[in-house]
Amino acid sequence: MIFRIAIRNLLHKPLYTALCWLLLSCSTTVLLVLWALNRQARQQLEQQIDGIDLVLGAKGSPLQLILSSVYHLDNPTGNISLTEAERFMHHPLVESAIPISLGDSYHGFRIIGTTQAYLDKYNVKPAQGKVFGKSMEVVAGAEAARKAGLKVGSRFAGTHGLGKTGHVHEREEYLVSGILPATGLAVDQLLLTPLESVWDIHAPHHDADAHDHAEDGHDHDEHATDPGAGEDHDHPDHAEAGSRESAMMQTPDPRKQVTAVLIKFRSPMGQLQFPRMINEHTNMQAAVPAIEINRLQSLLGTGAKVLRALGWLLAGLAACSIFVTLVQGTHERRYELALIRTMGGSRGKLLALVFAEAFLLGLAGVVTGIALSRVALLLLQQELFAGYHLNFSGAMPLTAADAITAAAIVGACLLAALLPAVRAFRLNIAKTLANA
Numbered sequence: 001m002i003f004r005i006a007i008r009n010l011l012h013k014p015l016y017t018a019l020c021w022l023l024l025s026c027s028t029t030v031l032l033v034l035w036a037l038n039r040q041a042r043q044q045l046e047q048q049i050d051g052i053d054l055v056l057g058a059k060g061s062p063l064q065l066i067l068s069s070v071y072h073l074d075n076p077t078g079n080i081s082l083t084e085a086e087r088f089m090h091h092p093l094v095e096s097a098i099p100i101s102l103g104d105s106y107h108g109f110r111i112i113g114t115t116q117a118y119l120d121k122y123n124v125k126p127a128q129g130k131v132f133g134k135s136m137e138v139v140a141g142a143e144a145a146r147k148a149g150l151k152v153g154s155r156f157a158g159t160h161g162l163g164k165t166g167h168v169h170e171r172e173e174y175l176v177s178g179i180l181p182a183t184g185l186a187v188d189q190l191l192l193t194p195l196e197s198v199w200d201i202h203a204p205h206h207d208a209d210a211h212d213h214a215e216d217g218h219d220h221d222e223h224a225t226d227p228g229a230g231e232d233h234d235h236p237d238h239a240e241a242g243s244r245e246s247a248m249m250q251t252p253d254p255r256k257q258v259t260a261v262l263i264k265f266r267s268p269m270g271q272l273q274f275p276r277m278i279n280e281h282t283n284m285q286a287a288v289p290a291i292e293i294n295r296l297q298s299l300l301g302t303g304a305k306v307l308r309a310l311g312w313l314l315a316g317l318a319a320c321s322i323f324v325t326l327v328q329g330t331h332e333r334r335y336e337l338a339l340i341r342t343m344g345g346s347r348g349k350l351l352a353l354v355f356a357e358a359f360l361l362g363l364a365g366v367v368t369g370i371a372l373s374r375v376a377l378l379l380l381q382q383e384l385f386a387g388y389h390l391n392f393s394g395a396m397p398l399t400a401a402d403a404i405t406a407a408a409i410v411g412a413c414l415l416a417a418l419l420p421a422v423r424a425f426r427l428n429i430a431k432t433l434a435n436a
Contacts, residue, residue, distance in 0.1 A: 002349065006356035009329060016325045020318055020361050021368070024409065027314035028369020031405050033376050034308050036395035037384075042297065044390040045071075048186060049289040051121055053271055056085055056278065057260040062287035063296060069100060069260035070289060072110055072186050073388060075162060076102050079257040080284050082195075088278065089261060093270035096121075099258040101198040104158035104169070109144040111158050111174070111191045113198035113258075119180075121262070122187055126178030128152050135196035138174045142182040143189045143385070150176050158201065172201050184391030199256060315409050318365065319416040322358055326420035330354060354421035355414060362413030366406045370398070 010017045048070055057065040060077030067074035082099065089097035098121060101113035112118075116131055119139070125131070129152035132139050140150045150156065154176040160167040174193065182188055265271055271288065278286040374396060381392045 002352050002356050003360065006353055006360055009353075009357055010360065013325070013329070016321070016328075017361065020321045020325060021365050023314055023318035023321060024362060024365020024413070025368040025372060027311050027318055028366050028406065028409055029372040029376060030311035030314065031308065031409075032370060032373035032402055033380075034304055034311065035399075035401050035405065036373070036377055037380075037392065038301075038304055039399070039401070040392045040395040041300075041390055044184075044392075045293050045297070049293060051264050052262045052289050053265045054263040054274055055260050055287045055289060056080070056088060056263060056284055057287065059283060059285050062285060063292045065260060065285065065287045066289050066292045068102070069262065070186075071388075072112075072190065076259045077285075079259055080261075082256045082258050084282070084284065085258060085261050088263070088274065091270075091274075093265055093267065093273070094263055095266045096264045098262040099195060100260055100262065101195055101257070102162065102259045103198060104160055104201065105162050106144075106156055106158050106174075106191060107148045109141075109148060109189055109191055110162055111138070111193060111198075113193055113195040115195065118192060118262075119187075122183065122185060124180055124183055124187060127181040129176070129178030132177050132192065132194055135194055135200050136172065136174050137177040137193060137197070139178040139180060139192045140176055141180050141188040141190045141192075144191055145176075145179045150179070152176055152179060169201050184393065188385075195256075195258065315412055318409075319412040322361055322413050323416040323419070326354055326357060326417050327423070329357070330420045330424050350424040351421045354424050355417050358413045358417030359410065362410035365413075366409055369409075370402070370406065 049066075052070060055065055055069055057069060057076070058078030058080050064074050065077050068076040079101075085099065088094065089099070096117060098114060098117045100118065102110060104111040119125065119131065126139055127142075129139075140148070144150070148156075155173045156176075157168050157170050157173050160169065174191070174197070180187065263270075263274075265274075275286040275288060278284055377392060377395050381395075384390055384392050
């Protein structure tokens with residue numbers, strides 16, 4: 001009975017009721033979306049760095065190194081020599097070291113040169129086909145394969161750079177040997193290939209230069225066959241040239257560079273010794289993912305706090321509008337309330353009637369806000385995954401934090417109804433009816 005009367009009272013002034021409902025819905029939507037995004041982002045960020053204690057890469061921003069090599073979101077800081085990196089990759093304190101090399105892409109999806117250990121780290125195996133076994137074979141992530149139209153046996157040419165446009169390596173084509181299942185991780189948007197593929201794809205440039213030098217050398221050799229030239233085989237210049245050539249033969253192949261190395265230690269001693277040793281005594285840098293991600297979350301947390309404050313501000317405005325609506329409503333309906341009392345209604349029923357109106361408004365706003373927040377997450381999910389490689393499908397279920405937020409908003413509505421309810425409770429029947 002009380003709720004029926006409360007609903008009719010709310011519908012009596014649809015404009016005020018709609019305004020309160022809209023403010024409550026918007027505030028609930030903003031707060032629940034922020035809670036869900038913050039919770040899922042934290043979980044996804046921590047899941048991606050699980051098993052990575054340190055990232056070895058070129059000098060630059062450590063956060064940029066983590067974002068580019070672990071989350072594949074930023075541009076790399078540069079390349080490092082694989083030979084120099086192997087000094088630390090084979091250290092007794094290192095349990096595993098996974099080299100990765102970036103530089104090319106296909107339709108915006110990054111081609112990552114690495115080893116099979118990268119797939120083992122994320123415990124993923126091809127759902128179709130097989131793991132790459134030789135240079136220029138590719139295992140495609142589920143999302144990359146779907147959007148780029150790749151299948152087992154497909155061939156494609158990579159584009160230089162990490163964008164969708166750039167120079168296409170038309171002379172060399174990759175062969176898709178396998179398609180990975182969907183994991184919800186960054187690997188879904190990657191094209192994985194052996195390190196040799198990245199080195200071989202740029203080999204024609206070096207070979208062309210070598211060929212040009214060889215042709216020049218051949219011309220010089222022809223001139224050297226002239227009877228009047230080069231009779232002294234012990235000429236100092238020739239000896240120096242021979243020593244330089246011998247030194248070059250002993251120099252590591254400059255093509256064998258990697259962008260980063262993902263390192264996991266056997267014990268915490270590695271985390272204490274490696275960063276300082278590498279940063280101070282080499283031309284490489286060591287970045288600790290846990291530290292950098294905590295720093296990133298603190299930076300993002302400031303913006304999240306501002307948006308959360310905006311959500312609570314909207315909830316406060318909704319509570320104020322409910323307060324004004326109920327104060328005005330109880331004043332306009334004071335004669336009706338007095339008649340209810342004369343017909344046997346108790347003061348408690350009047351009190352319950354006002355609180356019922358506030359409760360129904362709050363409940364309607366919260367229910368609508370929950371529905372809108374889930375729709376918003378559903379719409380944002382694909383964009384966030386494509387842009388930030390973070391899977392927000394797990395953000396859909398309601399959590400205890402969501403329930404507490406919804407209860408707090410309904411509680412604020414009931415608090416706003418406290419003064420109007422007290423006024424209805426203390427209504428003077430005789431005086432009210434005398435002035436009717």
